Amino acid sequence: MATVQEHLQSLMGNRVVETSGSSLTRETWNRLRHNRIALVGLGVIVFFVLIAIFAPWLAPHDPRATTWFDQIRPSSVPGPSREHLLGLDESGRDMLSRILYGARASLIIGIVSLGIGASIGAAFGLLAGAFGGWVDSVIMRITDVMLAVPGLLLALSIAAVLGQSQVAVMVAVAVPNIPLFARLLRSSMLAERQKDYVNAATSVGLGRRPLVMSHIVPNSLGPMIVQGTLALATAVIDAAALSFLGLGSADPGVPEWGRMLANAQRYLNVAPHLSIIPGVVIFITVLGFNLFGEALREALDPKLRR
Amino acid sequence: MSKVDNSTEPLLAVTDLKVTFNTRGTTPVRAVDGVSFSVRAGETLGVVGESGSGKSVTSLAILGLLPERGVQVEGSITFDGAELLTSSEREMQAVRGRRVAMVFQDPMSSLNPVLTIGRQLTEVLRRHHVCHKAEAPGRAAALLDRVGIPEARRRLDNYPHQLSGGMRQRVMIAMALACEPAVLIADEPTTALDVTIQAQVLELLRELVAQSNTALILITHDLGVVAGMCDRVHVMYSGRIVESGERHPLFAQPRHHYTRGLLASVPRLDLVGGKLTPISGSPRDVIDWADGCAFAPRCPAVTESCLGTPPALEPLDDTFVRCVNPAPLGQSMWKAD
Numbered sequence: 001m002a003t004v005q006e007h008l009q010s011l012m013g014n015r016v017v018e019t020s021g022s023s024l025t026r027e028t029w030n031r032l033r034h035n036r037i038a039l040v041g042l043g044v045i046v047f048f049v050l051i052a053i054f055a056p057w058l059a060p061h062d063p064r065a066t067t068w069f070d071q072i073r074p075s076s077v078p079g080p081s082r083e084h085l086l087g088l089d090e091s092g093r094d095m096l097s098r099i100l101y102g103a104r105a106s107l108i109i110g111i112v113s114l115g116i117g118a119s120i121g122a123a124f125g126l127l128a129g130a131f132g133g134w135v136d137s138v139i140m141r142i143t144d145v146m147l148a149v150p151g152l153l154l155a156l157s158i159a160a161v162l163g164q165s166q167v168a169v170m171v172a173v174a175v176p177n178i179p180l181f182a183r184l185l186r187s188s189m190l191a192e193r194q195k196d197y198v199n200a201a202t203s204v205g206l207g208r209r210p211l212v213m214s215h216i217v218p219n220s221l222g223p224m225i226v227q228g229t230l231a232l233a234t235a236v237i238d239a240a241a242l243s244f245l246g247l248g249s250a251d252p253g254v255p256e257w258g259r260m261l262a263n264a265q266r267y268l269n270v271a272p273h274l275s276i277i278p279g280v281v282i283f284i285t286v287l288g289f290n291l292f293g294e295a296l297r298e299a300l301d302p303k304l305r306r
Numbered sequence: 307m308s309k310v311d312n313s314t315e316p317l318l319a320v321t322d323l324k325v326t327f328n329t330r331g332t333t334p335v336r337a338v339d340g341v342s343f344s345v346r347a348g349e350t351l352g353v354v355g356e357s358g359s360g361k362s363v364t365s366l367a368i369l370g371l372l373p374e375r376g377v378q379v380e381g382s383i384t385f386d387g388a389e390l391l392t393s394s395e396r397e398m399q400a401v402r403g404r405r406v407a408m409v410f411q412d413p414m415s416s417l418n419p420v421l422t423i424g425r426q427l428t429e430v431l432r433r434h435h436v437c438h439k440a441e442a443p444g445r446a447a448a449l450l451d452r453v454g455i456p457e458a459r460r461r462l463d464n465y466p467h468q469l470s471g472g473m474r475q476r477v478m479i480a481m482a483l484a485c486e487p488a489v490l491i492a493d494e495p496t497t498a499l500d501v502t503i504q505a506q507v508l509e510l511l512r513e514l515v516a517q518s519n520t521a522l523i524l525i526t527h528d529l530g531v532v533a534g535m536c537d538r539v540h541v542m543y544s545g546r547i548v549e550s551g552e553r554h555p556l557f558a559q560p561r562h563h564y565t566r567g568l569l570a571s572v573p574r575l576d577l578v579g580g581k582l583t584p585i586s587g588s589p590r591d592v593i594d595w596a597d598g599c600a601f602a603p604r605c606p607a608v609t610e611s612c613l614g615t616p617p618a619l620e621p622l623d624d625t626f627v628r629c630v631n632p633a634p635l636g637q638s639m640w641k642a643d
Contacts (some may be wrong), residue, residue, distance in 0.1 A: 196415040197417055199416075200478070200481075203371060203403065203408045204429075204481060204484070205434060210433070214429070218421070219419065
């Protein structure tokens with residue numbers, strides 16, 4: 001008898017040990033770990049982040065150094081060789097090195113602009129969601145106005161006003177994100193507000209501040225994280241588009257994928273690889289963020305959670 | 307249960323409470339229409355009724371948890387002599403959880419999914435300055451222990467999804483009892499639970515109330531629960547109390563046809579072979595109280611006099627009944643056919 005009881009107790013004890021400390025974050029990670037698409041997306045993201053960080057060590061050449069300049073004519077651009085694995089660009093610079101360094105510009109612009117856009121947007125969304133009433137109405141009308149202008153057009157005009165620089169590109173890419181994140185946080189806060197646990201937390205006497213900050217907001221962050229991952233993909237594309245249109249860094253030597261695409265246009269017939277390579281790289285980066293974002297959305301979806 | 311001192315002032319008194327929902331573009335709905343009741347310390351009051359009878363709205367109104375917009379609350383709710391309806395939000399926050407606490411219906415959704423049990427418990431303790439920051443985890447563990455959760459210390463680090471429904475309801479009860487409130491409102495505390503767990507949770511509530519002399523308002527549609535626990539019972543229908551009284555006379559000799567219908571629709575083990583008698587119609591069939599008895603369309607004993615003027619809640623022998631044609635005394639509910 002005693003042994004059976006001991007056995008049961010040890011079983012119960014083990015279960016407690018096993019379950020304690022597994023938070024929502026860990027549970028989400030467990031779900032992601034078994035999702036192949038998420039892992040592929042994450043792998044791509046990590047790959048490009050590592051490239052961006054270690055570009056100086058990985059790049060075989062100086063991305064600004066021009067070689068073989070005399071050989072480059074509109075009719076012939078040297079293709080891949082042992083010395084230059086991806087060939088040279090139209091100015092005689094090593095393509096591989098420029099692609100590797102380009103990851104820095106793209107990711108930094110993407111992350112910084114997303115950070116600016118999401119945090120300003122979240123701040124407005126928080127105000128609107130927490131206070132409601134006229135505060136909410138005013139903020140939402142402002143976001144309506146911002147949303148009425150197409151994102152890229154807005155970014156273009158901002159970049160045009162601020163002039164040619166990477167900071168201008170960051171601001172330009174960030175601004176269209178503000179209303180998106182403001183609306184997203186506000187709407188998920190409104191949805192959370194209706195939930196029973198908020199009523200229960202109110203019923204034990206919590207004031208508005210702890211109610212919003214420690215109950216409503218943490219539960220509203222899921223969609224923000226998902227949107228953040230997906231918006232990072234858009235930010236990379238937008239940054240590339242702006243530099244494609246010539247609004248990137250004022251220094252033409254700075255390697256940016258978008259500008260590489262733009263410069264390669266004229267050589268599309270003779271050297272299509274100059275366009276294809278940066279295009280493919282942009283595509284893969286964006287795909288990585290999108291795959292991971294979608295998988296994250298799935299992992300955080302309460303309907304799929306048990 | 308009989309140790310209630312009738313001479314003391316009621317702790318919580320609801321007088322002529324009216325709650326009206328005004329939705330733009332539709333006619334206003336009066337969910338609670340002139341409800342009055344009171345509880346004393348140590349007393350257990352049962353509020354019974356079908357879905358939509360206004361029981362939950364009443365409990366939310368007591369704690370001021372109804373949304374401000376589109377809801378009109380009239381009447382008076384006094385707690386310990388202070389009027390709650392005219393209290394400021396800040397004053398209400400000091401009452402909520404500290405003096406009057408509530409246990410909600412669904413423990414699955416009433417705990418914050420992203421915070422640990424311990425965090426949610428200590429939050430309540432610290433909000434009302436019940437103890438120092440350093441003592442809070444110990445107090446929280448003691449509370450979990452008190453509501454019968456084993457290995458309370460370790461459970462503090464658990465998230466709600468790691469606990470079963472019964473455990474979560476125990477946590478909710480622990481949270482409600484954290485500051486030793488004078489009044490505990492339990493809004494269908496067992497509806498979302500398995501039958502075996504229901505009995506445990508009710509037993510727990512009964513013990514806790516007996517230990518701490520708390521006044522308990524038990525809102526339910528389960529007559530078995532009421533019969534087992536409550537000192538007095540109010541039966542609500544369509545926003546009004548239709549019958550009220552001490553538990554014993556009310557269950558032995560229900561006079562209102564709605565109460566009789568509710569009792570007849572509960573399965574009984576001692577009437578083998580007897581059929582259940584449902585109340586015909588649905589709560590949607592109600593008419594406005596202004597046009598007469600709202601239960602008339604579903605009432606088996608409806609007469610001409612039921613319509614026209616609304617019946618008043620009047621004393622009848624041992625109970626109060628809102629009916630012009632109450633069931634006669636001595637006609638037993640419980641005859642097997």
